[in-house]
Amino acid sequence: MGVMATTSPAVAADRNVKIINKTNTTMIAFYASRSKTSDWEEDILGDDVLEPGESIRINIDDGTGACKFDFLGEFEDGDEVVKNGVDVCKVGEFSFTQ
Known part of the structure; x- marks a missing residue:
């Protein structure tokens, strides 16, 4: 499938x-x-899924004050996409794309 990831800037460093x-x-x-x-x-x-075209807003804050996180998306067809070093203090959107 060739899944990729893209980012968009955040309005504030709110994670x-x-x-x-x-x-x-x-x-x-x-x-x-x-x-x-x-x-x-x-x-x-958890028990939910993210269908094609859907989105979810997540507060990615582990309480440490860290801004850099690694993301892993797993898809129904077995594909996995890892994006390392996403700055959640600066990124407001993160897209998984084909």
Whole structure:
């Protein structure tokens, strides 16, 4: 499928990021972990999914004051996309695209 990711600037350093699924495949899991950590924490979507064209606003704040996070999106067709070093203090939108 060749999924990619794009970003848009944030209005403020509030760590709220709108995750957008601009692919033709359902996103079944989304993870955000502070950069340079060795695990992905928990699936932020939980039992939910992000259908093609849908979006969700997430407060990506782990309480440490960190701004740099790594994102992992898992898709129904088995594709996984990792984007390292996303600055959630500066990015207001993050899109998974084909």
